Amino acid sequence: MGILDNILNPVILFFAFGMLAGSLRSNLEIPPAIGKFLSLYLLLAIGFKGGTALAATGLSLVGALAILAALIMATIVPIYSFFILRKKTNPYDAAAIAATFGSISAVTFITAQQFLTSNELEYGGHMTVAMVLMEMPAIILAMVLVAMVRKQEALKKGGKVENADAPKISMSKVLHEAFTDGAFLLLMGSLTIGYITGADGAAIMKPFIKEMFMGFLAFFLLDMGLIVAKQLRESTEGLNKFMFAFSIVMPVVNATVSMGLAWIFGLSVGDALLLAVLAASASYIVVPAVVRYAIPEARAGTYFTMAIGFTFPFNIIIGIPLYYAMISYFWGL
Amino acid sequence: MGILDNILNPVILFFAFGMLAGSLRSNLEIPPAIGKFLSLYLLLAIGFKGGTALAATGLSLVGALAILAALIMATIVPIYSFFILRKKTNPYDAAAIAATFGSISAVTFITAQQFLTSNELEYGGHMTVAMVLMEMPAIILAMVLVAMVRKQEALKKGGKVENADAPKISMSKVLHEAFTDGAFLLLMGSLTIGYITGADGAAIMKPFIKEMFMGFLAFFLLDMGLIVAKQLRESTEGLNKFMFAFSIVMPVVNATVSMGLAWIFGLSVGDALLLAVLAASASYIVVPAVVRYAIPEARAGTYFTMAIGFTFPFNIIIGIPLYYAMISYFWGL
Amino acid sequence: MGILDNILNPVILFFAFGMLAGSLRSNLEIPPAIGKFLSLYLLLAIGFKGGTALAATGLSLVGALAILAALIMATIVPIYSFFILRKKTNPYDAAAIAATFGSISAVTFITAQQFLTSNELEYGGHMTVAMVLMEMPAIILAMVLVAMVRKQEALKKGGKVENADAPKISMSKVLHEAFTDGAFLLLMGSLTIGYITGADGAAIMKPFIKEMFMGFLAFFLLDMGLIVAKQLRESTEGLNKFMFAFSIVMPVVNATVSMGLAWIFGLSVGDALLLAVLAASASYIVVPAVVRYAIPEARAGTYFTMAIGFTFPFNIIIGIPLYYAMISYFWGL
Amino acid sequence: MNKELSINAVKRVEIIVSHNILTEILKKLDELHVTGYTLIQEVAGKGDRGVVSLSSVRVGTYANSYIIISCNAQTAENIAKEIYVYLSKYGGICLISDAYEVNH
Amino acid sequence: MNKELSINAVKRVEIIVSHNILTEILKKLDELHVTGYTLIQEVAGKGDRGVVSLSSVRVGTYANSYIIISCNAQTAENIAKEIYVYLSKYGGICLISDAYEVNH
Amino acid sequence: MNKELSINAVKRVEIIVSHNILTEILKKLDELHVTGYTLIQEVAGKGDRGVVSLSSVRVGTYANSYIIISCNAQTAENIAKEIYVYLSKYGGICLISDAYEVNH
Numbered sequence A, B, C: 001m002g003i004l005d006n007i008l009n010p011v012i013l014f015f016a017f018g019m020l021a022g023s024l025r026s027n028l029e030i031p032p033a034i035g036k037f038l039s040l041y042l043l044l045a046i047g048f049k050g051g052t053a054l055a056a057t058g059l060s061l062v063g064a065l066a067i068l069a070a071l072i073m074a075t076i077v078p079i080y081s082f083f084i085l086r087k088k089t090n091p092y093d094a095a096a097i098a099a100t101f102g103s104i105s106a107v108t109f110i111t112a113q114q115f116l117t118s119n120e121l122e123y124g125g126h127m128t129v130a131m132v133l134m135e136m137p138a139i140i141l142a143m144v145l146v147a148m149v150r151k152q153e154a155l156k157k158g159g160k161v162e163n164a165d166a167p168k169i170s171m172s173k174v175l176h177e178a179f180t181d182g183a184f185l186l187l188m189g190s191l192t193i194g195y196i197t198g199a200d201g202a203a204i205m206k207p208f209i210k211e212m213f214m215g216f217l218a219f220f221l222l223d224m225g226l227i228v229a230k231q232l233r234e235s236t237e238g239l240n241k242f243m244f245a246f247s248i249v250m251p252v253v254n255a256t257v258s259m260g261l262a263w264i265f266g267l268s269v270g271d272a273l274l275l276a277v278l279a280a281s282a283s284y285i286v287v288p289a290v291v292r293y294a295i296p297e298a299r300a301g302t303y304f305t306m307a308i309g310f311t312f313p314f315n316i317i318i319g320i321p322l323y324y325a326m327i328s329y330f331w332g333l
Numbered sequence D, E, F: 001m002n003k004e005l006s007i008n009a010v011k012r013v014e015i016i017v018s019h020n021i022l023t024e025i026l027k028k029l030d031e032l033h034v035t036g037y038t039l040i041q042e043v044a045g046k047g048d049r050g051v052v053s054l055s056s057v058r059v060g061t062y063a064n065s066y067i068i069i070s071c072n073a074q075t076a077e078n079i080a081k082e083i084y085v086y087l088s089k090y091g092g093i094c095l096i097s098d099a100y101e102v103n104h
């Protein structure tokens, strides 16, 4: 159940293979339409599974505490990240990176669930709720921070707002963009449908949702490996050592902080690991898509590449077993 | 087994969720290539299942009667629809709408089969044959009606045919278009292959055809929900109240007429429901595609939007359980 | 287990149906993205299955001998093919066709495995290794032959190399192109991952890899049928009777030669059939893609159409059961 | 690569038509001895017949197809003459502009 | 088909923008009374903002969208005037050239 | 939005080549300091080498790729000079026409 065991999981190996093929500049390519479908499938499956699990158990006290812990993490991570980043980079990049790391990566979460399942450890359906709730706070906080920065800059320039006829970016437009984002809605929708249809729904959908899962995940991670390799090849210009270090160290810090909360709130090992992984992971789908629109001043080459090029593979290959080892140690297994 | 139970089926919920997401203008989108594949999958699965079922039972007398009833419906529905529509709209739109409602929707049929299965009711493989045979008569009848209309108009204008160098639309070209239509051929082909390979084929293909079915159907209906919402948002200009009423009332009328036939011919509850659903459903794939080419004078914004925007969701959500309630009542369950 | 039984297999029937629909000029079309995914799926599944099978048994002596036989075939087939072809066509076409027939078709191999499984015959995981190793030698040999031809022609023209500023085609570039080809890499990668994860991996991936297999194969062969029909309709101009005969006779010859080797090396019936099918099959994916770049002088209309239009359907429908009948006879079953 | 650049004045014809008559249009082009074209099979658009979007092409609607042809002036005229009846019946547009083709 | 060929001088406007502002651009075009356009939803490219490739559009990046408009000179000017602020904020280019549209 | 419209005369270069040499072509464009292009990765077509259709690109055939470049006249000439050897070896065409780019 250490790093090596994790690596010997076929889905992780397919991810590594994808990175290898990508770095060899192979013409291996999963058609974009398929990649998009696989990601919709994973969101639907994870939401639906979470919903049916929640329907079976109801929301327990510990479940509510786990969700509370998740919300705390979703609030503090973007704030302290911003102030750390602010020292080394411009405020727009800082806000964008803070939003990215304050939110979560559903695929990292899924891979961690997979890790738990293959180690026969339990986790609650409420963790899927926690994941959904952790997606958005970071974006909102980043928007608030950026609005403050923009105001300050306008004041500095004597109140004149530059480029007056430029299209306005309003908070409500951004929130609409964020909350109607397909990935987010699908997660919410499947969670709700799973919850409503409960055990009956779970039984009907089982072959598709549960039995196909590993195969589709393997394909998806293969594709992610190819994309990560491509991203690392094409877009690392704007990145410096600090950003690389941030992408690796910050996840470990966030995971550790969340373990403290998990310990205080008395979460199970499984829930604690999922919380740690959520805290540690950075969004490379929803947040970058929204931020690209909401903070056009920030360079996508930084926040996006950090999340997908460094943090994602780190968590998948090393992070998950590492956090698990830490939790096992603290929880005294 | 009422409307509420039907709605609590995950696949129906995914359809409703798709409509919701679409009306929120979410960017949620199933890639077109995937949507097309899902529809091919459903056609292949339904054809193959029908074929193997038919191979198991052979064509019984009641099966032959069910097919006869289907053919009767496929002949009379487009004719009486045309004369009703003729009073309220131009002859081209009337013929196009009549063709659309005289033909069938395979996905509505599939959803009804699903409804029967989850209520543990049986139906025969011959109903798939009935469905296939109901696709085309309406198109042919509509073409005949339109040819008559065109001749009349030419006579009125003193025999001069307008736009002499316009490309000709010949009946044989339209028939070729209709009978080589991919959806139709795939249905025919899988039915035949299912029939030939029988129980052996069914066993080999079971995991793909049967176990994946609900998952793919859920995804497909999610996609349909998105498309329906989009269609209702973008293309309701040409529609009036009469057309809306027609799209809801006519299915119920057609279903009721077919129940009379089913009762006379002594069909089982399952077969009667499927017949009713076929009669009630309107084609939004094969017929509009052919009609767009064959009756370019008609506005796609009417017949297509009526079939996909009103009739389809009505049948999926309300129609199926409604017809079932009626049949249960008449058959004295 | 004769040709008729083979034809009554659903996957073969879907292939035949695809050819029929294609020749009727139906608009039935599997979206290109889906077709590409299906081929990636088949490669991943076949590689992974081979790897886990190999992990279970290890490489036996007879397995090593089977691989040796495969390598011998991969070396001699392109050479003798080139010299036969050289008499009837120009040296560029000859080299391209030799490369095509010296290499293998993974889908033919997969269909033969399917044939064995449904006839309850065993075969070894080493045959997948054999397949992988048979892909490339033919390309390398063809490149060497073409290099010799180009030199000769240059000498004839008094040493002046025509079109001096044309982009150079170097051997190393071609080898890179060949060995990083997506199809090849995916096969290698899945084989390795299957081997590493062994029985555990096989258990986790089983529903996806094994149970979905027939369905995806049916869809893929349906698509291949459509493509073959299209190819035969559009690109048979450059082909003469000799080429048609070559496409049918050569596979039988190659299969027969390989049976001799299989007999000498004491291979089982299952392994012998797979070896025969590999020897008989011609590449229509990897080799044409590489050759189009490496031997632009050759006409794709010849080698590609021969492989996909004649040899592929011949092997799928007639070849596999024929070779099996021959082997059964020789092996004295 | 110090060759002289050799170019040729051509007409650049663009045709956008409903996908369901693409086969007929391509046949017409063959009849007019058009030796080359480039084709984007499925594009979206908006025109007199409303919005054409790709997301619903699998349910009885059609995409548009976009054809680009480089040819001489006479051929361009022939194409325009033959194509306009399709445009008036099934919709679409045809644009003609000037360009230079690099000889090879 | 011996009809006279009737053509019309038009401007051919091409706009390439980030896919995430496509909806806004199309709304703007509606406001400017642009009656027709053709749209290729997802294209790749390279520009000041780096490489845009389709293989990663599903992970928080955007493709470009390519819009082709045939219109009169005045509309072309209006489009250009309205569109350039989007180009300077979100990237992309706008080209205008001369063409003839075949009447139908 | 009452800014003056500022435009720039440019050359519009279109290149259609076999997809299998796309990487090389893009590398060449980089070497020629082409700062921007738009790319449609897979298009169909017909030419001297026969019909190129997308439905069979997964079986050892290639699609064409379509590149659009807005650049100055000198760069356009350089591109044409470098590209024609690829066209003569692997097929495809290169068109050059005049356009105006809206400054932003």
Ligand SMILES: Nc1ncnc2c1ncn2[C@@H]1O[C@H](COP(=O)(O)O)[C@@H](O)[C@H]1O
Residues within 6 Å of the ligand: D016, D017, D044, D045, D046, D047, D048, D049, D050, D051, D052, D064, D090, D091, D092, D093, E035, E036, E037, E038, E039, E068, E069, E070, E071
């Ligand atoms: N002015 C225009 N500029 C560019 N494309 C157009 C224009 N008008 C029509 N189209 C294209 O032609 C298709 C059919 O046009 P219509 O028949 O007018 O609906 C539209 O969906 C567009 O793709």
Ligand SMILES: Nc1ncnc2c1ncn2[C@@H]1O[C@H](COP(=O)(O)O)[C@@H](O)[C@H]1O
Residues within 6 Å of the ligand: E016, E017, E044, E045, E046, E047, E048, E049, E050, E051, E052, E064, E090, E091, E092, E093, F035, F036, F037, F038, F039, F068, F069, F070, F071
């Ligand atoms: N010179 C150019 N020629 C053609 N397309 C361009 C050019 N410059 C930019 N583009 C397109 O516009 C998109 C955005 O450009 P940019 O904002 O400069 O990154 C690029 O990805 C290209 O698709």
Ligand SMILES: Nc1ncnc2c1ncn2[C@@H]1O[C@H](COP(=O)(O)O)[C@@H](O)[C@H]1O
Residues within 6 Å of the ligand: D035, D036, D037, D038, D039, D068, D069, D070, D071, F016, F017, F018, F044, F045, F046, F047, F048, F049, F050, F051, F052, F064, F090, F091, F092, F093
């Ligand atoms: N006259 C032409 N007009 C437009 N596209 C062309 C033309 N000739 C060739 N092409 C394109 O270039 C590709 C390769 O051309 P070729 O090398 O002549 O077969 C074709 O498949 C077309 O996409």
Ligand code: NA
Residues within 6 Å of the ligand: A077, A100, A101, A102, A103, A104, A105, A254, A278, A279, A280, A281, A282, A283
């Ligand atoms: Na996080």
Ligand code: NA
Residues within 6 Å of the ligand: B077, B100, B101, B102, B103, B104, B105, B254, B278, B279, B280, B281, B282, B283
């Ligand atoms: Na009907």
Ligand code: NA
Residues within 6 Å of the ligand: C077, C100, C101, C102, C103, C104, C254, C278, C279, C280, C281, C282, C283
């Ligand atoms: Na071979």
